[in-house]
Each structure stands twice: as C-alpha cells, then as structure tokens.
Amino acid sequence: VIGRHLxxxxxxxxxxxxxxxxxxxxxxxQIDYPAGKTIIRAGEELTHSTILLDGFMARYKDLRGxxxxxxxxHVPGDFVDLHGFTLKRLDHGIATLTACRVATVPHERLExxxxxxxxxxxxxxxxxxxxxxxxREWELSLGRRSAAARLxxxxxxxxxxxxxxxxxDGPDYDLPFTQATLAECLGLTPVHVNRTLKELREQGxxxxxxxxxxxxxxxxxxxxxxxxxxxxxxxxxxx
Amino acid sequence: VIGRHLxxxxxxxxxxxxxxxxxxxxxxxQIDYPAGKTIIRAGEELTHSTILLDGFMARYKDLRGxxxxxxxxHVPGDFVDLHGFTLKRLDHGIATLTACRVATVPHERLExxxxxxxxxxxxxxxxxxxxxxxxREWELSLGRRSAAARLxxxxxxxxxxxxxxxxxDGPDYDLPFTQATLAECLGLTPVHVNRTLKELREQGxxxxxxxxxxxxxxxxxxxxxxxxxxxxxxxxxxx
DNA sequence: CGATAGCTTGAGTAGATTCAAACAGAGTGG
DNA sequence: CCACTCTGTTTGAATCTACTCAAGCTATCG
Numbered sequence: 001v002i003g004r005h006l007x008x009x010x011x012x013x014x015x016x017x018x019x020x021x022x023x024x025x026x027x028x029x030q031i032d033y034p035a036g037k038t039i040i041r042a043g044e045e046l047t048h049s050t051i052l053l054d055g056f057m058a059r060y061k062d063l064r065g066x067x068x069x070x071x072x073x074h075v076p077g078d079f080v081d082l083h084g085f086t087l088k089r090l091d092h093g094i095a096t097l098t099a100c101r102v103a104t105v106p107h108e109r110l111e112x113x114x115x116x117x118x119x120x121x122x123x124x125x126x127x128x129x130x131x132x133x134x135x136r137e138w139e140l141s142l143g144r145r146s147a148a149a150r151l152x153x154x155x156x157x158x159x160x161x162x163x164x165x166x167x168x169d170g171p172d173y174d175l176p177f178t179q180a181t182l183a184e185c186l187g188l189t190p191v192h193v194n195r196t197l198k199e200l201r202e203q204g205x206x207x208x209x210x211x212x213x214x215x216x217x218x219x220x221x222x223x224x225x226x227x228x229x230x231x232x233x234x235x236x237x238x239x
Numbered sequence: 240v241i242g243r244h245l246x247x248x249x250x251x252x253x254x255x256x257x258x259x260x261x262x263x264x265x266x267x268x269q270i271d272y273p274a275g276k277t278i279i280r281a282g283e284e285l286t287h288s289t290i291l292l293d294g295f296m297a298r299y300k301d302l303r304g305x306x307x308x309x310x311x312x313h314v315p316g317d318f319v320d321l322h323g324f325t326l327k328r329l330d331h332g333i334a335t336l337t338a339c340r341v342a343t344v345p346h347e348r349l350e351x352x353x354x355x356x357x358x359x360x361x362x363x364x365x366x367x368x369x370x371x372x373x374x375r376e377w378e379l380s381l382g383r384r385s386a387a388a389r390l391x392x393x394x395x396x397x398x399x400x401x402x403x404x405x406x407x408d409g410p411d412y413d414l415p416f417t418q419a420t421l422a423e424c425l426g427l428t429p430v431h432v433n434r435t436l437k438e439l440r441e442q443g444x445x446x447x448x449x450x451x452x453x454x455x456x457x458x459x460x461x462x463x464x465x466x467x468x469x470x471x472x473x474x475x476x477x478x
Numbered sequence: 479c480g481a482t483a484g485c486t487t488g489a490g491t492a493g494a495t496t497c498a499a500a501c502a503g504a505g506t507g508g
Numbered sequence: 509c510c511a512c513t514c515t516g517t518t519t520g521a522a523t524c525t526a527c528t529c530a531a532g533c534t535a536t537c538g
Contacts, residue, residue: 061379064465069382071375086365091470126325135374136310140300142381143308143426187382226303231330
C-alpha cells in the first residue's frame with residue numbers, strides 16, 4: 001500500500017530494507033475520504049500523521065472574507081501532515097480535492113523512529129524541508145509571476161511530482177481539479193484562470209480539458225515560467 | 240553569543256542545560272558580513288549551517304527578468320539555513336539586509352546531534368517547520384491580501400518575532416529596511432509600497448520612518464490583515 | 479427533463495504598475 | 509564648507525493586469 005510513498009522517498013535518498021520495514025511497521029490503519037472534505041482543521045490537536053495513498057489533497061488557509069489560498073498540493077505518496085509531528089497543531093487546514101485513500105501513522109511511532117533511526121529521521125526531516133521549498137517556489141509565483149507564468153509553473157511542477165510516482169504518461173497527466181481550485185492555488189479568480197488557460201491553449205503551449213493536462217510545448221512553458229525544477233530536489237543523494 | 244538563539248528555542252520548547260551544552264559545542268566560529276551581501280548562493284554545496292546572531296537577513300529567489308521575491312526574513316536568533324543540513328544545496332539565495340554577525344555550525348556536528356539528542360533533533364526539525372509555516376502565511380498574503388493588508392501582516396509578524404528576542408519596545412521596533420526591500424517581500428513595487436505606507440499613516444494605523452516601525456493601532460491592523468499569530472507557534476509546549 | 483456544477487464570454491472597474499521627475503538626507507572630495 | 513553624488517523617498521499621469529458582476533453555455537446526474 002505504501003509503494004508510492006517509498007518511490008517518493010527513494011527518488012531522493014536511499015532507503016534500506018530495514019528502514020522500509022520500520023516505515024511499514026509505523027503505519028496504523030487505512031481510511032477513505034470523499035472528495036471535498038476537510039480532514040484536518042486548522043488548530044486541531046494531532047496524534048498521528050497521514051500518508052496520501054491515492055487521490056489529491058490540498059493545504060489551505062482562509063481569510064475572514066472567505067478568500068482561500070491553497071499553500072500546497074499533495075499527490076499520492078506524499079506525507080501530507082508530517083510537519084504535524086513536530087508542530088502538534090497545524091496552522092492550516094487539509095482537504096481532499098478528490099476521493100482519497102490515506103494511511104495513518106501514530107506520532108509515538110514517529111517518535112520511536114527519531115530514537116532508533118537517525119538516517120530515516122533525516123529523510124523525513126528532508127521531506128518537510130522539501131515542502132518548504134515548494135512553498136518558496138509558490139511565493140515566487142504568487143509574488144512575481146504573471147497569471148500565465150503561474151499556471152505554467154504549476155502544471156510543470158505537477159508533472160514532475162506525478163512522474164516520480166509514475167502517474168504521468170510522458171508529457172501528459174490527469175489532474176482532476178476545477179479551474180476554481182487552480183485559482184485558489186495561484187491567487188487568481190476562477191474567471192481569470194479561465195481566460196489565461198485559453199491564452200495558453202491558443203499559443204499552443206498546453207491544454208487542460210476534462211481534468212487532463214496535455215503539455216504541448218514544454219520548452220515554451222519553461223521559458224514562460226522561468227521554471228527551474230531544482231527546487232524539487234529530484235536528484236538521488238548519496239547516503 | 241548564542242543567547243538569542245536559545246531565547247528563540249525556549250519560546251517554543253524546553254531546552255535542558257545538557258542540550259544547551261550540545262548546542263554551544265556545535266557552534267564553530269563567528270563571521271561578520273557587511274550589508275547587502277549574498278552569503279549563500281542558490282545551488283551551492285553546503286557543509287555548515289548559520290545562526291544569525293545580529294542583524295537582518297533574507298532568503299530570496301530571482302526570476303530571469305531580475306524580479307526578486309523574498310521568501311522569508313530572518314531576525315537575530317534564527318537558524319537561517321538549518322534546512323540546508325538535510326537539503327545539502329539550497330533552492331534560494333541568502334543575503335544580509337544589514338551588517339550581520341553569524342555563527343556557523345558544521346553539518347557533521349548537527350548529524351551528531353541527530354544521533355545523540357532525539358529531543359533536540361525534534362526541536363530543530365520543529366524550527367524548520369516553523370519556517371515553512373511562515374512561508375504559508377506569506378503565500379496567503381501574496382495570494383489573497385491587499386497591499387495594505389500585506390504590509391500590516393508583515394509589520395505585525397516582525398513585531399512578534401522581534402519581541403521573542405527582546406528587540407521590540409512595546410509596540411515599536413527598529414526595522415532597518417528600505418521600502419524596496421518591503422516591496423520584495425510583499426510582491427509589490429517600491430512605488431506602491433510607498434503609497435500604501437502613506438495610506439496606513441493617514442489612517443493612523445502605523446508609521447514607518449527612519450527604519451523604525453511605530454504601531455499606533457494594533458487592533459486596527461489586526462482587523463485589516465486578519466492577522467492570527469498562531470502560525471508563529473509562540474506557546475511553549477510541554478516536553 | 480430540470481437542477482446543478484463548472485466553464486465561457488462580455489463589459490466596466492479597481493488595484494497595482496510603469497515611467498518620469500522632483501525631493502531629502504548622508505557621505506565625499508575639492 | 510560647499511558642490512556633488514548616491515541612495516532612498518515621494519508624487520503625478522497614463523497604462524495594464526486582473527477583478528467584479530453578469531449572463532449564457534455545457535455536461536452530468538438523479
């Protein structure tokens with residue numbers, strides 16, 4: 001069940017079979033959620049963390065006026081609230097974007113890992129630092145990229161991340177989001193996302209229809225977004 | 240020398256004297272930098288991490304066109320590139336905003352801490368997760384807050400963070416930044432920052448002159464920004 | 479077949495940008 | 509000591525990107 005999670009970890013570091021066993025032993029139970037459900041509310045006390053097995057989730061923060069900002073998207077294999085292990089309460093909510101299956105990991109078992117598996121601890125620490133790196137790239141998008149460049153950067157990022165868990169067919173992949181969800185990621189309105197998608201389509205850069213992304217001109221998109229995937233830390237590092 | 244760093248850690252968790260000794264032993268040497276110097280370039284291989292003892296620093300990412308986005312500000316006591324311990328190369332640059340004094344900590348000593356001090360390891364892991372939490376709050380600002388609300392949120396955040404290391408005089412504090420630096424934090428142009436600061440001043444909310452922030456109407460600012468400081472995790476947690 | 483969610487397009491507006499110029503203050507050298 | 513420069517701040521005018529409000533469209537589902 002935890003295969004994609006291991007793929008994700010092994011894309012960046014070596015995981016010994018002993019460590020693999022420790023991870024498998026840490027997993028408690030599996031849960032299924034419907035689409036559009038908040039599974040963790042901001043400020044809630046946490047006793048376990050959650051590995052996303054299947055489906056898409058989002059971390060989000062809201063403003064009083066109801067404006068929502070998604071701060072990160074999660075794909076299968078991601079530890080969606082591993083940071084909750086040290087934070088104990090989250091500063092944000094986590095919601096499903098599609099139907100999802102997750103595995104839970106009790107915090108006391110994570111604590112045991114920090115006692116007994118220093119290397120694996122660093123791997124998981126790295127994993128939360130990777131989330132922070134993605135946050136920084138999104139800050140760059142939100143602060144300095146045009147609407148078109150933001151969309152390009154988002155679609156390029158999702159392709160790389162989905163490819164790690166073998167969920168991309170070459171340049172194409174499924175992304176079962178509404179345009180309103182994209183707007184919440186990009187700090188735009190749904191209407192403007194719609195217009196900008198049309199632009200990208202008319203320029204032959206990509207299409208996004210029926211919840212599927214088709215990348216038509218990757219070099220063009222990379223140029224438009226000034227996309228540099230090093231922030232995803234996809235090189236395997238020596239132990 | 241490391242007093243503010245300990246203050247910062249102890250604002251959030253208990254640090255035993257034994258752990259304090261371990262931290263002091265991990266510190267290698269002190270370095271002084273002038274203002275406006277990039278001390279770590281994106282992608283550079285890292286062998287040590289850096290505690291900011293005095294002065295202000297920023298993490299930043301640039302776009303091809305030269306637009307710069309600051310992703311986080313650092314105040315004295317912060318471990319500015321602790322995440323570099325697990326990432327090994329940073330996805331962003333780090334620059335001084337003022338003259339700074341830092342202490343360096345070799346990565347092999349951090350690795351020793353992960354072997355010998357599980358609780359302290361979690362404290363430092365928490366610390367990088369706190370950085371990520373600040374990133375998320377900034378994503379919210381950049382994506383959904385108006386220019387005035389972004390400024391308000393930034394000034395409120397800096398007051399809280401500086402108060403932890405006793406660098407705030409009640410509601411006022413020194414913030415030796417130019418308006419251009421604020422613009423790079425907030426995803427705005429310097430011109431618009433200037434106009435928006437004027438607005439805040441005319442509404443009696445705050446003044447920012449001569450590198451000093453004077454908070455005149457905190458409730459008004461909190462309302463304007465919808466500021467909720469829980470993302471700074473300032474409550475002391477039980478061990 | 480109507481209801482609903484999501485997508486699309488149009489028209490008018492607002493917030494932020496760009497370009498430009500003027501101004502203030504600190505530091506420098508003659 | 510004063511002209512000069514440099515950096516940073518301030519203001520104005522024109523423009524543009526993205527937003528708002530609104531309506532029409534499409535596909536899906538009970």
